[in-house]
Amino acid sequence: MITITVNGQERRFEGDEDTPLLWALREDLGLTGTKFGCGAGLCGACTVHVDGEAMRACQIPVNMAQGRSITTIEGLTPAEGLHAVQAAWVAAQVPQCGYCQPGMIMAVAALLKGNPRPDTAAIHAGVTNLCRCGTYPRIVAAIGQLVKPA
């Protein structure tokens, strides 16, 4: 049994310690906002924050999450209202099917926390998530709303 901190709460995980964090979150802890896409570290649908850094949960064994602070889309969302990135997503009407969007929002939230004024190159470098619906122009528009004026 190992203990991981998820969204500010200590949670127990009783399964195989090599289980990808993604499955521990979804199957064992019921946090289904983090999505399974490729399982190969490519699509970013499973993006969570590990100690504030955006990481692909399908690529992290749950034992590596021990002692670190994990935030999922459920934890990013305030008890009331929306996180600023979520509000910008609504204003820019970003999602189509929506499947990739939790991971996309987690990636953007981490990017902006580290760099409040990313240029286009920094956005492309920081947000490598894939969207089958092709919402990229709206994602860029939403990020534009969030970039603070110099």
Ligand code: FES
């Ligand atoms: S499911 Fe993790 S990167 Fe695609």
Ligand code: FES
């Ligand atoms: S909104 Fe459908 S995959 Fe991105």
